[in-house]
Amino acid sequence: MEYVFSDAVKEVLGKRGLKEDDIKAVIDYAEGSNDKITDGAKNIAKKEIGDLTVYAVYAVDGGNAVVESGYAHKMKVLDIVLDSSDAEGWTYAKNGAQVRKGHANLTYMGATRSGPALVEPTSGEAWFEEYLAASALAAAEGLFEAKRA
């Protein structure tokens, strides 16, 4: 599979301290295992790399994976909470189940709080959207780390 990173995407990844190889690894894993959510056109996949959970947002076009974005968080998911039975337009490719709106409890450096997530109750999986990882989660992680340093 060929990977396509636009200059804008490369810039975002650089700003977030992510490597193109990390994103490729996430996509490789997702395409090999079906461990991803998809709306038919766009896919969101995640993979733990080191102490990060790295996300790739991408579309598959023929033999190309066109990367739309990538982001990451360090917090670990403790458990998920289902908020609504409404389908969110996403399907978990691994089991074909509808993805729902929910929350997940995330823990980092001894503190646990919640964050909105896309959840799939039967598997217990949760996916966080880019806005949350790049704002609240990143800020909280940075705050805790800055006080350690």
Place this chain on the structure above:
Amino acid sequence: MSRKIGETAALCPKCLKTIPAEKIVEDDIVYIVKTCDEHGSWKVRIWEGVDEYLHLYDFAAVQKPPEKFVIDELKDCPQDCGLCSGHKQHTCLNVVEVTNLCNMNCPICFARANTDYKFHPDMDLVRKMLQTVVDYVPSPRCVQLSGGEPTIRDDLPDIVRMAKDMGIEHIEVNTNGLRIAKDIDYLRALKEAGVDTFYFQFDGTRDDIYQQTRGRDLFEIKKQALANCAEVGMGVTLVATVSPNINIDNLGEMIEFAAKNVPTVKGIHFQPIFYVGRYPIDPSDEDRISLSQLANAIEEQTRGMLKADNFIPTSCSNVHCDIKSLSVVLPDGSLFPMTTMALGPPRDTENIAEKTRTEVSQFWRFIEETMDGPSESDDNSWKAFVDRAKTHYLTVSSMAFQDVWTGETERWERCCIHMVTPDGRLVPFCLFNVNNKDGETLYRHQVFRPYAEKIKE
């Protein structure tokens, strides 16, 4: 059973000469022991818990000496300070005394305000002191305008504007709050001139405390001053002089008061009483509070909400000089501590000094503002935590200033809080104020008298 854990140099409390000193441990208490050939020996308690005392050395930053020294040659520390080329840490806070006159006459006063001479520099001399800061301290420069009571000067807003124009980025004013409680127009003028924060004398939440520390009821006046600060948007750090005989039992209530007044109150700083200037007793160990005692008392009085383990050295000065915690204040008024000794020494000690000079706002550089998502109603979410933490945080800190009994060169030569003198020098703050039992100083009177008027016999 006594064992030696270190050697340093200190001052004779009688003649102020430099004398050799040892640090010893007895019954898990660290003492400084020193002998003057002429005047005898002294043993003074400086810490409780030798393991913690020694462990704190692991938190020491790789220090960054001044880029330029006022005195290029190596001098006899602490007798010929300026700073000289032996000084190991750059300046973080420059204290500029703009008057030694005061609108109070406290029983306790490190600055000996209202003494027998009047040091009240004109604008040219204030400019000269600020120029010393500009010449010897690189940006970002922080100045504390102090006294005496600086707000007795009607031209203080002019001094603040001048300092800003000269390139001083951060200005705080050390005040007892009397004037700003009754004169909000003056407070506004200071704010508009560029004062960033007040370093605000606040010894407790009861008037019996103020009666002992300041000789009068003051709590209502303190609250009025804070209300005025809230009205004009002025940030405040509360500063409590803590005495084991007066207000050690009030720490928890002071922290609670501070948390209730966030975000106007940014922090509360506990200043263990140190015996320089004007004080009513000859101190024994029981008249002192060490940082370890203070942290334990805070843990007890906040019922464990803020633990002794939440206090870490800033690592900017010597590791035994100060402790600091940072907490987010939650909606119910409780504290969510962000700091803990359990996380161990900092990973990148070389940057510590720079970090301590940055604002809390720097934490938010991690946020990509364009990524701000939909609002949330869940108070227990990470977004709610982050949104609140941007404004509702509280530092609780303490610095153990040294006096003629506790002082040692190991700490003075690593000091980063410096008095700016009218003759163009920088001198560690507590060294500048040290005096012997007869009131003779090493620096304060010698430095100020040539620029002062005699005001009484």
